[in-house]
Amino acid sequence: MKYAFGVDIGGTTVKMGLLDYEGNIQESWEIPTRTEDNGENILPDIAASIKAKIEEKGLTKESIAGVGVGAPGAVDSNGIIFQAVNIGWGRKNLQEELENLVGLPVKAGNDANVAALGEAWKGGGRGHGDMLMVTLGTGVGGGIIIGGKIVNGVAGSGGEIGHIHLEDNETKRCGCGNKGCFEQYASATGIVLLASRILGETDKDSVLRRGQLSSKGIFDAAKAGDEVAIEITKKFGYYLGKGLATCATILNPEVIVIGGGVSKCGTVIFDLLKPSFDEFVFKGCRDTEFALAQLGNDAGICGAAKMVIGD
Template identity: 45%
Template sequence: MMMVEKKWFIGVDLGGTTIKLAFIDYYGEIQNKWEIPTDKSEEGRHITTHIARALDDKMTELDLTNERFVGIGMGAPGFIEMDSGFIYQAVNIGWKDFPLKDNLEMETGLPVVIDNDANIAALGEMWRGAGDGARDLLCITLGTGVGGGLISSGAIIHGTNGMAGEIGHITSISEGGVQCNCGKTGCLETIASATGIVRTAKDTIDAYSEGLLHKIKEITARDVFDAYRSGDAHATEVVNITTFHLGLAIGNLANAMNPSKIVIGGGVSKAGDALLTPLKKEFEKFALPRVKEGADFAIATLGNDAGVIGGAWLVKSKLMQKS
């Protein structure tokens, strides 16, 4: 039998536009990575076939067989039954009551572990990224939506039916908030996501006719942070609103779980210190003194690789004892 350290893992990160795949070694180093488009036709029924085919083609190209791999760790959006890898619903993909784990195992001939996409990004950052091996970690992804992963004592918290870590759906505005895709109103996602930041900028723009953002036809979250760095009053108001709500949510979460690292990822995190500096100030208003002392903020470092590396960690931590 091949030595354990010589065996590799397969990480798969399913997004609404692309599926990222990687072969990753025992130590978390990516050996090969590539991506394929996400085919959402016919309610996403072809996705597992396309993943299996892509893996098969890459193994043939590199002269590898299933024997080289312990298994597949995959992150998927939506509501997941963790043990069975059954997807109750993934709105952006089209899946409803979809047996993802069973289908993928049948089509690849390899064991499969499934988790939420935000959770595997958090695991990736813990293992090889900004988490720096921290065993108590709060990871927040600010992209088109707001995702999160809660890691306690080195393990993802799933909750009773897989819904733990839905940070984006913490209620930030109790009355008069914007409708969220989840059906509720006033969710953190409607404010702190890239979409939410742009919405706040548009909603407040009339009061700043001389502002830098007034001159931009299609405002992006990046435009807001660029204008903020220039001292623009309108952009400053938008960043203050965003970081207030985000800092309040993170402060409350930190009081509940006492993390040593708070990792901020996703496209909005590219703002770097323009986001972190005002965010830390807001966080410090709401976190207990000892919680604040224990928590270091960091910008995620793995970018698009976080999901596939987290998928590999899933396999390492869940399947190694069986291999």
Template identity: 65%
Template sequence: MKEYCFGIDIGGTTVKCGLFNVKGDILEKWEIPTRTENNGVNILPDVAATIDAKIQEKGIARDTIAGVGVGIPGPVNEEGAVICAVNLHWGYVELEKELEKLTGLTVKAGNDANVAALGEMWKGGGAGYHNVVMVTLGTGVGGGIIVNGKIVTGTHGAGGEIGHVHVEDDEHESCNCGNQGCLEQYASATGIVRLANRMLAATDKPSVLRNEEVTAKSVFDAVKAGDELAMEVAEKFGKYLGTALAVVAGVVDPEVYVIGGGVSKAGKIILDYIEKYYKKYVFQGSRDCAFALAELGNDAGICGAAKLVLG
């Protein structure tokens, strides 16, 4: 009888690990460093070693373990292979096969944003829904799409790359992906700073933002204080993201959008700006889609990874 599983979230700096029971309760969580040197050759052996150490520490019988779920910052195809993971210094890696050999356990892998979306659907802001789009607003803009409880990965494992939806023709700076005018350039934490700095440079309008370091947090703190220029930045942010999500709704028609990442810590106020433009531009059939803030924080990845295994 299966009683346990592991959820692993491999990031560029740390590997977050969780031991779960089959109900989805986190029994223990911990981290190990991500050793990316030498093209990340040590990452999977390190993951296998920490799993084995936890099995030994807890005295868990291996035949009671359902498996290991893994989230990766890069596309993962249907065979469980990573096409490329720049932050891990990986090229093509047959992740599921390699980690199964190292651990002797069943392994299921997915893109980290998709896996986080699965976690939020299961235990967080998307609980109770089966058609969920998660948008993670951090250094970049990540996306995860769940349809009928299943992750949409696409042909190349790139399904849900909402951050690279084209939203602006009049853009001369390049996104990290090499294109220009991506949503990520305006709706991420760095994108909000870009919008604010451009507006500060274009007008003499007074703003508290002129007297402090401009960050996504300082922009939304200023919005809450009624700063007019900051509110104009928030309007632009909301228009870009709300419009993009209206387009996404025309394809997948979700029940709920779950908004996570560092920017979401500003709270419900960001949902108000997004929903305003979403409802303005969306096809009427998807207008009653709900919006919610993510609830799991840094645990979304390990929870979603566990859910990959538990099904």
């Protein structure tokens, strides 16, 4: 049987997996991400862990297609990462360095794009060749799959949909330095921003005035019938639908898969986004399907392994 290793580098831990060619996870584990000294220990630690697993399982190098890696930064088609601030890296030939350390073929990509490939292969986008993966977390991340392949872009920044401009009247700057970005309204932090503004504009009583605001608390309050919370979630849905309409008009994907912490509110998110999506999307793209991500934390290792397994 042939295998591949999938590696998902995060700021705290590195998730790792051994998968077969069918995408079945034979084993998964984590190691700490040692970010001290500009992250110089991260790749040697990954290589050592893979070598130990090969020895533990009694595998031959001939039975292993290689190692796929997702990293938190822009990664070009040659496996060069330009910067990964939260793990201390500057420009680095991630692919070449890890190949030299582990003695196996390596393919590298941006972590969001790699997770998208995982969802396309074994998760919410399974069976669809053209897919947009949207991650609604602290920010809004994206991964584009066309013809079953990741779209990296020339500098590895393909899929950075969180920085599509949506709002001309915004005064607060996004983390990228611009104003009015998609992720300022459709992320977990974005919905809290919307909530604080709407609460400041109305005198209506709301459970949200008691305690700290959170995206989960807002959705729970809306589900319970809180009028202000319902207004906030509708505003969130407006921006989410408008942003995704822009993406769909450009990409015309078969399916948009939504993951990340905010997606845990479930399929209600589709009801919230559909009115503005249908309003703004090009009519030829109105049949775009929506699905929830299914793989959770396994999406990165699945997609990473798929990069080296190929078609």
